[in-house]
Amino acid sequence: MKVIRTISEIRTEMRNAQSNHNNKVGLVPTMGYLHEGHASLMREARKQTDVVVVSIFVNPIQFGPGEDYETYPRNEAHDLALAEAEGVDIVFMPSVSEMYPTPTKTKISVSDITTLLCGASRPGHFDGVTTVVSKLFHIVKPDYAFFGMKDAQQVAVIEQMVRDLNMDVKIVPCPIIREADGLALSSRNVYLSPEERQQALVLSASLRAAQSAVLQGQLTTATEIRALLQEQITSSPLAEIDYVELLHFPELTPLEAAHRIVEGDSLIMALAVKFGRTRLIDNALLQLQKVGDSHV
Structure with a gap:
């Protein structure tokens, strides 16, 4: 080399x-x-x-x-x-x-x-x-x-x-590479104290919860998805939200609050949250396609 x-x-x-x-x-x-x-x-x-x-x-x-x-x-x-x-x-x-x-x-x-x-x-x-x-x-x-x-x-x-x-x-x-517990790998993770690192797991957990709720039909609008993400993240006492957004992807154009999630939507849930002095970002894609009678 x-x-x-x-x-x-x-x-x-x-x-x-x-x-x-x-x-x-x-x-x-x-x-x-x-x-x-x-x-x-x-x-x-x-x-x-x-x-x-x-x-x-x-x-x-x-x-x-x-x-x-x-x-x-x-x-x-x-x-x-x-x-x-x-x-x-x-x-x-x-x-x-x-x-x-x-x-x-x-x-x-x-x-x-x-x-x-x-x-x-x-x-x-x-x-x-x-x-x-x-x-x-x-x-x-x-x-x-x-x-x-x-x-x-x-x-x-x-x-x-x-x-x-x-x-x-x-x-x-x-693709995003994560630790076994779900935390997205980042060079800035070294800044996190043990307690901050544990609480930062709320980012990947909230994204997984929102994905699951959408795919099961429990959440159907942009407002509902944002609300779930914010509720889950703020349950972590050390979390200070910079943004919680739901956008069309890859265009990165905003969704109307009442936008209903439909087949064919390609969306991204994007987060930026501070834990102490460390600002972390994470995201997950929502790509709804019909395969047989199920959505993925």
């Missing part, structure tokens, strides 16, 4: 890799502090591509004032060991000065779908995400890029950017 820290070197390496036109390059963009969720992306990239590149870069321009950029967890030795164990070919680990040698005056901004969910509570966040991902796509020139669905809004935003700008890369969304 090669560890590369400069743009000029990674470009040379990618030109060599892509000189064989049969080679497909897969990119897994990360901010490091890697865990099983990231590893699952690497394994999917290994299945689908010939050259797997993992980028590790804590991107300062996607953090807002007062957010955790300085304290975001970092562990280079652990990250490199995990990537090597997963058969990664190249790890690209640029410094901030390498990626942003001067203050950036150019940013990529996706409208509409960035104004809700995390975009509403973290203004400017997605401009930072799309800008750095665009830079990585231009530097590495991957054929495929792999992103986890834990941040479903991020996936939708990046897919929109790729479509709008005719970028020659296929985005591959990959």
Whole structure:
């Protein structure tokens, strides 16, 4: 496994890799502090591509004032060991000065779908995400890029950017990876105290309860689904809700409060909740199709 820290070197390496036109390059963009969720992306990239590149870069321009950029967890030795164990070919680990040698005056901004969910509570966040991902796509020139669905809004935003700008890369969304008790894997889970971590299980539990109630016909409107989610989450004393939303997916357009769930709906239940100083996100899809006489 090669560890590369400069743009000029990674470009040379990618030109060599892509000189064989049969080679497909897969990119897994990360901010490091890697865990099983990231590893699952690497394994999917290994299945689908010939050259797997993992980028590790804590991107300062996607953090807002007062957010955790300085304290975001970092562990280079652990990250490199995990990537090597997963058969990664190249790890690209640029410094901030390498990626942003001067203050950036150019940013990529996706409208509409960035104004809700995390975009509403973290203004400017997605401009930072799309800008750095665009830079990585231009530097590495991957054929495929792999992103986890834990941040479903991020996936939708990046897919929109790729479509709008005719970028020659296929985005591959990959399933959320959870702990055995249901907590979605996140680098920020390390911030949780034991009590906060236990109470954070209410996120996945509330999503499962809502999914089950919808599929059994017990909940039929957007209002009812939101109410159940909020009721379950607020039963956890340490939970501080940022948002509980039900949206069309992948369009990320809001549902009317009285919208009745019908066959053919493709919806996402999206949550952002703070436990102490740690803000966690989670989501689940509701895709209602008729199979025989049952709904799935």
